[in-house]
Amino acid sequence: MGLYDAARLFNFEVESSENLRFIPLAVRFNLDRFGLRISLDQWQMLPYDDRVLLARFPVEDGSEIEPNFDHAVDEMLRTHANAVPEKFAPDTDPVWAHADAVPETVIRQSSLAGVSSPSLSRWGELDRFQRYALAKLARRTGELNHDFLPAMREFGLAD
Incomplete structure (x- = not known):
């Protein structure tokens, strides 16, 4: 490509x-x-x-x-x-690379945004770049990222 x-x-x-x-x-x-x-x-x-x-x-x-x-x-x-x-040394096993576990930061960010976190099956259906995006947007703890909810909506994970 x-x-x-x-x-x-x-x-x-x-x-x-x-x-x-x-x-x-x-x-x-x-x-x-x-x-x-x-x-x-x-x-x-x-x-x-x-x-x-x-x-x-x-x-x-x-x-x-x-x-x-x-x-x-x-x-x-x-x-x-x-x-x-x-x-810097790149992360060789980033949390977003795993389709079998929703990262804790994404669960916390979902709560801050007032939406349900992605189910394990929906998380697994996202492509790796979408999982990366959500994990990256969710990396701040205790503070809602302004792009997190729009990303969840775009990826079909929130209304």
Whole structure:
């Protein structure tokens, strides 16, 4: 699989991303997979076309274009932000990768949002990128993420 034709955004992200002012989940997903961290300030220093390009990288495993993501981020940051991405060891067993257990953070975030948490069967029906999105949006404990409920609705998990 090559690059997507357009930036990969969930519907709930279109408004909240404000024309890619914020880092979309597809980019966050790939940053996490490659063990790279960039700040919002660094992201916003990148030209719009570069942000679109990074959001077009696939989120599926096994893509032949996949290894180019980290090189693209590195080159773009060096060129436009005079910086390099922070590196960390990627999680080799993230909670969202498991279709057989709803993460505790997603259950807590659902409660904060006033909706039922996904059943185990519905959680298992989500694709891995959708599970990643919910887990990422639910990572703050005790505070409702403004995109969590819209994501639950988009994924058919809440009314």
